[in-house]
Amino acid sequence: MSKAFTKETDNDDEGDEIRLPPLPAGGKNYITPQGFATLRHELKTLIDVTRPKMVEAVHWAASNGDRSENADYHYGKKRLREIDRRIRFLIKRLEIAEVTDPSLHFGNTQVFFGATVTYADGQGELRTVRIMGIDEANSAQGEVSWVSPIARTLLKAEEGDVLKLVMPDRVDEIEVIKVSYPSPDGDGVQHDQS
Template identity: 70%
Template sequence: MSKAFTRESEAADVDDDEALPPLPPGGRNYITPQGYARLRAELLQLIDDERPKVVEVVHWAAGNGDRSENGDYLYGKKRLREIDRRIRFLTRRLEIAEVTDPSLHHGGTQVFFGATVTYAEPSGAERTVTILGIDEADSAQGQVSWISPIARALLKAHEGDVVRLVTPAGAQEIEVLEVRYAAPQSGA
């Protein structure tokens, strides 16, 4: 059947990775132990709690007769597809995740995965970023993915180094002021 004649909801289900951050070809999916735990907890919550509740609502709504105008049934089926899509995504990402503990570099002055780096821009402004995995970085929290331009420029640099950052606005020199890592967890 031609793609032109498929229902919109079917077409939306075909490629569920379109809007997701891509991994570099042949690259690894680095992630911190905390990030891995968060993704795993989300996966288990979807499988153990949310999906069974939605299945129950869909089953109940299906028993109410005409499904074409049954809002509970239609919304429930749509939500079930969204949950299943997220479960598939999380399962694939966790399978290929390479857990890397940044606390192993605690006290070091070289930038590696998991570092919190303070750097100075040419204007004199200081910025601080934490280099994390693709699936755990949140720019609103000052976290950047290890494949981002700023992280690529900073990786392997030492405190005091000046590195070249290439952006769409042009290249600039930034100075690494401080490198920090979380302290290793004691116990466990």
């Protein structure tokens, strides 16, 4: 029999294996109020400004005669399909969005959605990430999606906790150094809570 069809039972210590924490149940699409407003603004702009301009451009290109070799017409139709696809995507994402205000946890030292977390990696280097929604996280700004491996490892941890971060090629031990949230006064600034 081929090895591909045999069940491996040599490793009965499956409980000792280190794995990523399970994905949160329920399939929620957590998002900050700012992220929700940004997506809603993009949707409104696409519907009220971008799409009407493109429809006008396609109409103009179509009025120029033979459509079979009309590059403006073909590009416009393609762009219109892309805009419509993005509109449908945004509508679906906003329908399932669960707006969660991180400032509700201001002063808390436990990691929840919206937290800015400073942790020390296995080499002792300090790293800071902000746990954000899937549709709003920007890695260039140090933001990570709440379903990313680092966020899933950090969620519900507290300052001082030592955790195991599972990566594709290794397991790294990290320590939570500091947890902060935006202040409820709405200035968006992460105030020091110590």
